[in-house]
Amino acid sequence: MEKETLAAAWLAYVEVTGPYGENYEPALQTLFSWAGQHGVEDGQCIFVYLDDVETTPAQKCRTRVGMTVPEGTITGGAVALMHLPGGEYATLREKVTDKSQYGAYWQQLNQELAAVSSLSFDGERPCFELYHSVDEEKDICDTSFCMPVK
Template identity: 45%
Template sequence: MKSEKIAQTYLAFIRVTGPYGENYEPAVDQVYRWAGENGLQGGQCLFIYHDDPDKTETAKCRTDICLTVPAGTLPSGEVGIQILPEGKYCTQREIVRHKTDYAEHWKALKTRVKQAGLELEQRPCFELYHSYDIETHVADVGFYLAIKG
């Protein structure tokens, strides 16, 4: 685990509501297609999680499927634009081989943050995808938890 300051980042996104990890593929396809049509290929992929699944009904959990875009990019169709605010995060990078492993990596990061005596901040957490293999579903993922400081 390490801490990292993230600069303000502009994101194109589509929101998915429902259980975390489900029904993401159509939104991912749509965001990437939109990026290609608008000459915005090459952005980094992030999944932003807005709700604590231990406190929010799973059917109401919100995930934003995002790609980084330049400032000034305009929304169109179902793709919106939002800003990930600047802030400090605790992060760990993992190779995820199975869909079921994501929850365990989040739990491990939360435990490490708590053990380090750090205080969480009320900004959404997110996953930053360094790579994802469509065939094997193996992903190189950074897990980011917002902290104060």
């Protein structure tokens, strides 16, 4: 785990409601199609998690499947715009080779954060996954798991 200062960003996103990790493909297809039509397909993918899995029923958990876009980007239809706040984050960067690893890496980050008495979770900002690269042929995602801290 590292502590990093991350910059704020604007995200175009498609919201998915349901268990984390499920039904993201249709949202990604909608987002990438929209991005290609609007010339912003080079944005960085970020998945924002809005609900705590320990207190929210899985079927009500919300994920914003997004990509960074310039401020002022016009969205519409299924694609919305949000501001992702910057600030201090506890991060864990891993090469994910199987979807089952996402939950384990989130648990690892949460445990490592709990062991550091000088940091605490900042519930005012969302957790997210930042995708540095995706190799679809080898099914490898270079991913940072980001938890806001204060």
